[in-house]
Amino acid sequence: MTAVPERVGVLGGGRMGGGIAHAFLLAGADVVVVDQPDALARAEAGIRTAIDRSVTKGTTAIARDELIAALTVSADRRDFADRNLVVEAVPEVPELKRAALSAVEDVLSAGAVLASNTSSLSIDELAAGLARPADFIGLHFFNPVPASALVEVVTGKLTADAVVGQAQGWVRALGKTAVTVSDSPGFASSRLGVAIALEAIRMLEEGVATAEDIDAAMVLGYRHATGPLRTTDVVGLDVRLGIAEHLHETLGDRFAPPALLRRMVAEGRLGRKTGSGFFDWPEQ
Structure with missing residues (x-):
């Protein structure tokens, strides 16, 4: 080995x-x-x-x-x-x-x-x-x-x-x-992960469901270990935004970052590392 x-x-x-x-x-x-x-x-x-x-x-x-x-x-x-x-x-x-x-x-x-x-x-x-x-x-x-x-x-x-x-x-x-x-934009994991996350953010933005329920749909329905919004909090909203902007530039409008994501990054709500994102993250 x-x-x-x-x-x-x-x-x-x-x-x-x-x-x-x-x-x-x-x-x-x-x-x-x-x-x-x-x-x-x-x-x-x-x-x-x-x-x-x-x-x-x-x-x-x-x-x-x-x-x-x-x-x-x-x-x-x-x-x-x-x-x-x-x-x-x-x-x-x-x-x-x-x-x-x-x-x-x-x-x-x-x-x-x-x-x-x-x-x-x-x-x-x-x-x-x-x-x-x-x-x-x-x-x-x-x-x-x-x-x-x-x-x-x-x-x-x-x-x-x-x-x-x-x-x-x-x-x-x-x-x-x-x-x-x-080598290709977003490789496999980032490209798929961002696609799901961006759609989840759009759904939240449009009032389709709460962040908790959107995540529960993927965890319970598709056996994802964590939902796309909680995963985005862990990765960092600023990191997700950077990847989305790169994919938008290289692959087209289907990767356009939602306004909600841009606003949260501008407000400094970056997820777990700042204590607040789509969910609250109390200090461990």
Whole structure:
């Protein structure tokens, strides 16, 4: 069975980057997380808290001290120089991602794989600024990363077949299922997830039913684990809006963001991370 890479890097220590780092740590990798200096303490604290939770729940056989020792947080991307895999997990802004990926590629050793955790941006467009696009791939993780069973492996036109095979094996080694898709707007999961969520928001906007009843229809009628509105709260309304705007631009009016979504984002009601979205989220 394929093992995870021995040395993994994660660019960005926010919710997704921290979750990716946590998942690789639990699988036995040595992990370096690189972020802005003012974000390092928060990133490290978040990952350590996640490690403590895993140890307490007994979901890892690795001792806490070993997991902590395998984690490094840094503000210097040169610490990626010895990594076998680096996963970029910065915000979904094309210019920001392209600049970040190029800067990381400059320090990677030959043969290292560079991946983007983008949920909707074109892998081919992101690869256009890279010197080694054959070693670049999309690895779209889902939130919360350790508990999620899925990773989308997104292949660009220039991604090497060997890299695709490696990525699929790494996903299996994390205990997750790889769904492999060719580069296209929204891939498979974001495209379908956003389509359902946008229609649910339109239904709420039109007064068809309450948020609770719209979600219950999908949970009880279609066996979804959570309804589309609660899922949007977890993902973040701002994240959903960004993906919808990208899909609207590339795929047409069926992905036009509803006015209600735009208004809630403008009001700062972004879902769980702000305590209020389509539902209220008391502090845990």
